Amino acid sequence: MESESKRKKESPNTAELAVTASFPDEVLEIVLSLLTSHRDRSSVSLVCKDWYRAERWSRTQVFIGNCYSVSPEILTRRFPNIRSVTLKGKPRFSDFNLVPPNWGADIHAWLVAFAAKYPFLEELRLKRMAVSDESLEFLASNFPNFKLLSLLSCDGFSTDGLAAIATHCKNLTELDIQENGIEDSSGSWLSCFPESFTSLEVLNFANLTSEVNTDALERLVSRCKSLKVLKVNKSISLEQLQRLLVRAPQLEELGTGSFLQDLTARPYADLESAFNNCKNIHTLSGLWEAVPLYLPALYNSCANLTFLNLSYTALQSGEFAKLVVHCPRLRRLWVLDTVEDKGLEAVGSNCPLLEELRVFPADPFDEEIIHGVTEEGFVAVSFGCRRLHYVLYFCRQMTNAAVATIVQNCPNFTHFRLCIMTPGLPDYLTNEPMDEAFGAVVKTCSKLQRLSVSGLLTDLTFEYIGKYAKNLETLSVAFAGRSDRGMQCVLEGCPKLRKLEIRDCPFGNEALLSGLEKYESMRSLWMSACNVTMNACRRLAKQMPRLNVEVMKEDGSDDSQADKVYIYRTVAGPRRDAPPSVLTL
């Protein structure tokens, strides 16, 4: 055996090493199968050939952050025993309509490869992939053990595809359909679950719009005794919700339907009692069109809530404050800015355990009407919630001093995403750029992994980021910076940078090319509406064969300008499924 001969050659001092090397492969595989972190497994596979081999046989879950970084063939060749696949496709800016249609990231070729090599596949989690009904039908028919389907921000399919899943996947435990751009023609897919089907544990169809058959839904909920997560869509009324809750008191996560209905006293009491009976609910969402009148029905349930998602509920500050008083255990909160600073003050006063806050703008497109939250709300939360480490905050004004105070109160930020909605807005009190704000963030928050900047920013911000943000992995920049130097500072400075997305900044070829050696250690770079030319992109592509350099041109733009550039490392070579609007250099 290889390991025996290794042992003979080694000196007595390395006796320990010899013992390790003599582990039979099977034992090593068992040990390694206990490793779940993808990064750990990647490290393990680099130790030596034995470990590489044991790791690849024992790996059952794979995470692919960019579907074009590897091909189905390469994947299936290396890992023969995969049961769970997570795939991410389009660049994140496709969420904001910056990526042309038919860009790619089609799941079908992967499914065909999986059908051949992983017929025992159980789980598929897709984000920003193109998924057709045909693919969903293929999935439903070719994987008898299939258990979990999660589609986040995907597009291209319709409710017909969901019907195929419901009809054929007899072992399904999870169906999670979130934020997808799909054709929602009918709710009849839900009725396709056979009467014999009882394994469902997670059902999330909150973002679909068609009415489903409520009788079918009730029967489904009744017979699936392990159902833990139920997130219904807006078509489900309060009375229908009550009937569902009564049949599923074991629920842990609930997404309600419409919270607006004229309830007389008796149905309201029934609703309240149904909520009280669900003692395990820790996550609550939905609450479309919630009228404050019915919110008290939730108060008892709120005592154990750890995650409250009000992003579809326009509550005013008073109503919201009354609700939040009942949520002392809250760890994650998503709200609309209709709650205003006063609402956020109530959060600061009542939710000491808060770790994550996301504030979305209710009226993002109206420049004239000024309302929403300001720096004061954010500051108030930081004083009351010292464990805060994840924030996504949309506002119309901010000051450097406020941000400095915030990070002084909460130095443990891992995710700091601040969106001052008017591009290029300075500190409204001092009229200075917001450089010092983000400087404070990177200097104080040593654990920072993700940063989104906004407001009027010079290159100084990026000097700070490059100098201090040693753990930064994802950086999003829009309408900022003065010269190439800004981007260069980041590329030279942030050792752990994986994703860099830039739009509408004055960064050009010098900046792009300064990152030549960096891009292979990153997942991807996106640059749009900057000052990058086609020639620079061609140079980059020529010098770095293991990067794919893709350019998307806009109609009517200069031939020499590279309007949108997407650069990513890959072992699969240039892709062959790009549409005409995407040029691979």
Place this chain on the structure above:
Amino acid sequence: MIFSSSSSSPSLAAAVSNNNERRDLMSTCTDLNLGLSISLSPEQRQRLDWPPIKSLLRSTLNKLAEKADENDGRHHHSQQYGSLFVKVYMEGIPIGRKLDLFAHHGYNALVTTLSHMFTIKTTNILCPDDSDDHGRVVHSSSKDYQYVLTYQDKEGDWMMVGDVPWEMFLTTVKRLKITRAGRCHS
């Protein structure tokens, strides 16, 4: 209902040229240290790519906003002619409030409501303190006012509240503003 993942080409092109304009604007502003906020044109306002909000939330918010406009007419008691909501801003407070002018019978009622909304003493607002039978203002020049109430009319001009009869005011008012006395041009 299909959410398309891109806008049509013409608006994208417009967005690009607008971007270049905006960047030029921005560099001018920083050069001159004007610190001006960049105001977006109506086309830019309806952009599909800024602010960075996902399509689904974006369309849901649009519907919420439309509904809010509808509901404002329904939730509040409206008089014979419905309701007339205008925004009121107080200097130094970035968040404006909405006010139904039809729910008030005259300037006095308006001032009373505003003083409650913004916790100012009624007597500190320069506006009508007495009105004659036609709802016209009788200014008391001997008082020491801290705040001045103005309104923006249909033509975009800022006028002192109370300069015209109440009914006429209602036909022309677009929004209200409370500023500190002494800053007023008149």
